[in-house]
Amino acid sequence: MTNKTDPTGDVRLTGISKTYGAFTAVHPLDLTVPQGSFFALLGASGCGKTTTLRMIAGLEEPSAGTVSLGGQDVTALPPYKRPVNTVFQSYALFPHLDIFENVAFGLRRRGIKSVKKQVEEMLDLVQLGEQARKKPHQLSGGQQQRVAVARALINHPKVLLLDEPLGALDLKLRRQMQLELKRIQTEVGITFIHVTHDQEEAMTMADTVAVMNAGRVEQLGSPADLYENPRTTFVANFLGTSNFIEAEVDSKSGEEIVLKAGGGKLVLPEARCSAPATTGGKVLVGVRPEKISLTHADDAGEIPDGRNRITGRIADSSFIGVSTQYVVDSPVCTDFEVYAQNIDRDPRLVPGAEVVLHWNPAHTFGLDADQDADAGVEEAA
């Protein structure tokens, strides 16, 4: 395959947008997907991710902007002239053709006569060599999914588009296919653009994830970066769970911002604050539930210095095997979520117990306080 740094293989969207009457499905958007990467568009249904994908495929005409593939402007090309193939949601396998003919469809349309060898190799790649003469409805969901991938990949597209390809599979099969798709992508080196609403799926598979909301890209980055440094409450809530405390900027010292929340003080590294932090201004302080330690109030003295701390009372706890999830009521934030690993469980940590929550300030992130702290909570559910 081509050199991964070759810029001619990039997918470049420039100012692309889509409106239906008064409704804007995709706001003007610039996006570059480097050649050979596994790129995920993540968002809830109706966020514009599928529309974006369809504009790349040519199935939807952009209202404005251009799509270029490897330096060539393909905006005006119909889908059947674009070097792009799609794995459709629910697969769209041709029911009147058998598996072999489904896979051979693209080759035949391009006038290639001897397709047998290629099709057989491709079916072997997806481990369906035995099933060549069956009709799609005779295959299981997972097998149909692999046919859909084979049918698209056999054309050696510059980009493979996957529209919720795993949505119809059950959880176990989905995990298996995630690894399978990742393997295939590494093997063939083709750019994959994957649309999904499943944040775990996006994080497991993709090198780069773009989180979309209401027709806009909220944030883009590697999965770890998005998770650790969310820049909006939507991203913070849509990817995993976050706790938010509204705090006031007290002072800045070196690399750190000191905040006032309730009676106590919290420390936030300036690098991890995406909001303008002027003294006296408000900031939303966020922290992930698994970063927090829980100590009974009687042992508060044992907590090392330099950690952010909050006091509260356990409202609820649920045991889920690897961890225990606590809901803590505190003066600065009701329903504070804490996930504690089940090692050395303190038997005193039961609902009603007074506790101290504490964490390493390096895990704190700061967001603009003007946004809704609950954005993205429902979408993630």
Add this chain to the structure above:
Amino acid sequence: MPFVNWLKRNLVVIAGLLTLAYLLLPNVIVTVFSFNKPKGRFNYEWQRFSLDAWKDPCGVSDLCGSLSVSLQIAFWATLGATLLGTLIAFALVRYRFRARGAVNSLIFLPMAMPEVVMAASLLTLFLNMGAQLGFWTILIAHIMFCLSFVVTAVKARVMSMDPKLEEAARDLYAGPFQTFVRVTLPIAAPGIAAGAMLAFALSFDDFIITNFNAGSTVTFPMFVWGSAQRGTPVQINVIGTAMFVVAVLFVLASMAVGNRRNRHKA
């Protein structure tokens, strides 16, 4: 009382089978009386067994001629109605356009109109235009009333078709024409075939509209109607029986082929 319980549980089955018997009784009579040797001109009373009519099905003047007229009209009417109806069905399912409601009503009304009303009004038109009644006026009328049924059959099929399939074809390098021929048409084919078969049956068996607009042309149903006044030849029963048998065999054979293919592929 096990018997009463059994009866209670299977009451619906018994009632259903009785209805089926009611539906099939006339066909049994038609078949049995195709072996009759009637005394007078009418074939309503059983006399004695005879193969005469089967040996000479065209032995009555004009009978096979009328059959041929009916088959020709049915063929062309099926072709015309299927073509026009399929186009309309695709337009209705695939496109947004003004006057959709009006088009839908225009399709629905011929099916909701008693035949005699359509027959009489069409005759009024032909008389006013001074058209020569005969083969062509029958054909025009048949295409008209078969059209709506074809639209309904094809529409149902096209509507249940996943539009993503056509997108997939376009995505896989098939242009608009290739997409239509390779994907759309094969998938819509069962609906089109069902519509065509319905059109053929409706046209071949139509009497009321034909009777009004036929002039001196005689179709098979009109021949049967005439013979009910003049005298019913046994050959009518022969043809009725033969059509029934051929149709049932055709359906059974196509089902057997379908079954075998499925089992083979499984």
Add this chain to the structure above:
Amino acid sequence: MSTLTEAPPPLAPEAPEPKPPRRRGRWTPYWLLLPGILWLLVFFALPMIYQASTSVQTGSLEEGYKVTWHFATYWDALSAYWPQFVRSVLYAGTATILCLLLGYPLAYLIAFRAGRWRNLIMILVIAPFFTSFLIRTLAWKTILADGGPLVGALDTLHVLDVTGWLGWTAGDRVLATPLAVVCGLTYNFLPFMILPLYTSLERIDGRLHEAAGDLYARPWTTFRKVTFPLSMPGVVSGTLLTFIPATGDYVNADLLGSTDTRMVGNVIQTQFLRVLDYPTAAALSFILMAAILLMVTLYIRRSGTEDLV
């Protein structure tokens, strides 16, 4: 990763449409519709207008007809032929109810109880269509023949006494009586009842029966509260598909009936093809059409099923 997102660029400089929208697609539906719709307009809608005009014309065959807005034709036709109208509605209505009563068990049987016989029974329901309906209707002349086994049996069981008292049969005859006509109508339009019933029954999830049973419904209650309401679309379209053609039918009344069982279809046919009194015939068929449209609209309103096609 050299991936980047930037702030959305201003739209204004791009505002003039960069490329022409594909014009070809806009007219496609109209081209597809054109031939078929034109056919229906010319040979279905236009004739209706001609007929409306004919119904208010006066004149004679020799001198030709003129539109004189002679609405009296309608009144004359109604007062002369109201018994045929009443009879048509009565016969067709009875036949429709009989079709529902007979057809429902069979449709139910095919949908839920037939198992591997389902396809065979289905074929047997449709197969009679392949024999001309006139031939099959003539067969009823044999079945209902005077002194035949069926009529004999009905006579012995004193059924004919009851039907005779009701005015459905005359003496020991069935042929040439209203009963024969209704029997023929029922027979001819029964498949039009069974097929839509079957279609809507077949869609019912069998687990609903189990759920109803689980919730203490006896079989009959299950039918009344679950199955029948869910099959309403089939009942509605089945009754319409039976009632409408039965009302306008004249074949059964002619072949199996007598002059006392003539329906409005017979009158229209005679006026048009024998008496050649076109205005009266046109007026009659217009009244029939209006009456049926009215009844159908009211029926659809009441049964709450708006979308039939």
